[in-house]
Amino acid sequence: MNDTKRFFTDCILTWNRLHNSRTMPWKGEKNPYRIWLSEIILQQTRVEQGWPYYERFIGAYPTVDKLAQAPEEEVFRLWQGLGYYARCKNMLAAARMISSTHKNQFPKTYEEIAALKGVGAYTAAAIASFAFNLPHAVLDGNVYRVLARYFGIDTPIDSTAGKKLFTALANEVLPKDQAGAYNQAIMDFGAVVCKPQLPLCSSCLLAPRCEAFQKGLTDLVPVKSKKLKIKKRYFHYLLLEQKGRVFIRKRTGKDIWQNLHEFFLLETSAPATDAALQQSAGFQSLLGHLDYKIVDSTAEIKQQLTHQTIYARFIRLQVPLAFNAPDGYQLVTEKQLQELAFPKIIVDYLQR
DNA sequence: AACGCGGGGAC
DNA sequence: GTCCCAGCGTT
Known part of the structure; x- marks a missing residue:
């Protein structure tokens, strides 16, 4: 790992230690069921929106077997208003798989976790690192943005080449011995400091060596190629x-x-x-x-x-x-x- | 590789 | 209005 990358990782960890005050109910959680549930709810969903749903689901289904046994209509009713309803369907399928195939023991390997319905690359890395400290880098909207800006990468994040490039880079700068803490830190950093709009560059530890900031390109990266038609x-x-x-x-x-x-x-x-x-x-x-x-x-x-x-x-x-x-x-x-x-x-x- | 999938908050 | 949110499965 070169100096630019080492500086990046060190800054994220330092910021987390000294300045990160973001708190959420699932942060620091070690129960894989709770972590998984929070991650499913938070897919493409802002923390503030998912928060009350997480509390309600944990209240109604404190363990994975309770969720697995719940009537489908009841679970959908609890999900009502959260959107992306396929998540709910897949969540139930995964809960039932954990309950049956895994005998109520949440799987402990990345491959087994990734095999669950509704669990893709991001969610598998999040669960694996948060619950078991396995060395897999998360790659969500926050991470794409932070990496694209700091390293000045304009490859579209929604292209195949972009996904491959960012995945490799994210795993390169991941400190393997503290994957969970670092993954949490970089997402918090993206949400609090390196925000989509009006990022807090003036108080950012990365700014001195941030490619986008130095060149005035923070508003131009990350790049997305696809535009949606309504x-x-x-x-x-x-x-x-x-x-x-x-x-x-x-x-x-x-x-x-x-x-x-x-x-x-x-x-x-x-x-x-x-x-x-x-x-x-x-x-x-x-x-x-x-x-x-x-x-x-x-x-x-x-x-x-x-x-x-x-x-x-x-x-x-x-x-x-x-x-x-x-x-x-x-x-x-x-x-x-x-x-x-x-x-x-x-x-x-x-x-x- | 491209597309479809909710609802909501910030600006 | 526009952007984007702890993305994923299907085609």
Whole structure:
């Protein structure tokens, strides 16, 4: 390891020792189950957002076998509002695997940890180093940023070449004998000092030898190559009500909100009024020949997702007893709604 | 290699 | 609006 790299590692450890005051409930935790749970919750999620979920999950499922035995709907309901719901599904699968295959003993090797559903390179390194002090460098958004700036690397972090380059570099500057403490330190450093916007360069120990700071490029690295395009979608939720109950279904397929529930959905390619909607083929085939009554309908409610903007309307209809459940839909009571997981936009509607 | 997946906070 | 968050699995 050359001098530039040695200086980097020393600074991160020094900063951690002298200036790091960031505290979180899972920090310093040695229980691999708790570490794993926190890491799953924190994937692409800010600490402040994940924190209360972590507390609730640990409260509800203090051990991995409790989680493994929990009903899926109950776990999804607890995850409701956190987003990226595949994490929840994979988390349950992993818990069940640990409970069965590993007999409730959390796996202790990097390979076994990485084999768990929902555990990728970052999460495996985090668990391996935090719980077992194994020498694997974490590579998350913080680490990419700190490394890219200090070493002045403009290779896109979301390219294959970039991942390979940064992985090698991260493991090079990792002090193998204190992997856990160092991994925690560099992420804290990225979150507190080397922030995405307005980094605290004037008080940064690395600044004298930071490539980006010396060249005034902190706002230009790290580089991301992919730019996302956002599409607009128009959802019309029909609350088909029958004797105080309503039809819902669980979302399946490849679309958003997998495994969450929803009301009967009609989607249009552009905004549509109640009148226009009632003329549509979807509506007609559902209710055209029946004596229904629209009780209430809302204006568009907007929900911004990463890749899409959802404009949803909610239309309450009383449908006659002659109306049969559409395929895949079930009739539930208000009370049952409280125990199932819904997308935020539906949760917001239901709360009003 | 590229894409899709939530929700929210900072600016 | 834009960026990005303790990323991952699928195609």
